[in-house]
Structure formats: structure tokens, C-alpha cells
Amino acid sequence: MPITKNASTTFTMAFKTQGWQLQQLDQLGDDYHIFGHLRDPIERHFKGTAEFLVKNNLSRMLQDPEWQKIYTHAVMDIHSYPITWSLGSRADKIKWIPISKKISTNYLTQRYLKSHQIDINLLSVLWYEVPSIEKQQVYLELQKLHGQLNTNHLAFFYDSDIILWNKTVPYLDEDNIRHFVN
Secondary structure: OOOOOOOHHHHHHHHHHOOOOOOOHHHOOOOOOOEEEEOOHHHHHHHHHHHHHHHOOOHHHHHOHHHHHHHOOOOOOOOOOOHHHHHHHHHHHOEEEEOOOOOOHHHHHHHHHHHOOOOOOHHHHOOOOOOOHHHHHHHHHHHHHHHHHOOOHHHHHOHHHHHHHHHHHHHHOHHHHHHOOO
């Protein structure tokens, strides 16, 4: 299940090299095992907002205090739109693999696939999109502004995504990793 700002381009490209095809979620039968990658919703918000600003040549507007409030509070486009709003109750039917610095997402993905008898060496087929320096700078600036403006609005806005994230991350403990694929 490719989700924007959750390594969707990286994993979609990797699986396409293995002959996989994209399919609409609502066209899949009940016999399909659906998985996707998920990062912390607040981190995803700022990555998505940075994507929007750079793509639309609006980065300069981060210097305006009025626009700073908007960019640290509002969803600009699909790159930061709450996942659970898009998927509704289907979000709970997806096996979410966390994107975290605590453990390799590639490792977790390969473990999950092997538990379903799919053996892919992801390291040999993964292609990583390297964000532009401008996008990285905008992302860091948005995080800094969020801290300075001390906004809790995002937690309220992304509440259901945060709940989904919290259901996913307990498996990041190395001692419990064996439970991840079950």
C-alpha cells in the first residue's frame, strides 16, 4: 500500500522490478495480505509540507510569520493528508511496517514478506530518492518553527494517524521483533 511520504516511491519501484503491479485497494479480494510503510505522522506532515512548498516554489514564504502559522498547522496536499482520513476503517486491515531510525525498515519488510513465503533481496532492488538540499532545509525549518510556535494543533489534527502509529511502533524493540511478522 503506497502512502506518500512513507517511502512509497522507493518501495513501489523495488516491487515493480520484481513484477508486482499497483492495484486499487477496493479492487482487491479478501484473500490478499496488504501491507504498507508508516512513519510518525508529525514527521510525515513536515516532510509532506516541505514537498508541497518546494514543488510549488513557495519556500520563500516560510520567512513570513503569518504563513509560518499556516504551514505548521495546515495540510497542503496529498503528501500530508491524514492516512486514516483517506483509508477509513481499511487502515486497520493493513499490516503497517514502521519507518524508524530504531530499526531497519528494509529488514522488517523482508521479514514480513518471508513470513508469507516471498523471498526478495530488497537491498539489491531498492532505489532511494535523495531529497534536494532545499527540501531538507525546508523540512528542518518547519520542524524548528513548530517547536517555536509550540503548536499542539497537529496532534489533534492527526489524532487517528497517531493512534495508528502507536499501534505499529511497539514492535520496534529488538526483543519483540519476532512478534512483528505474526
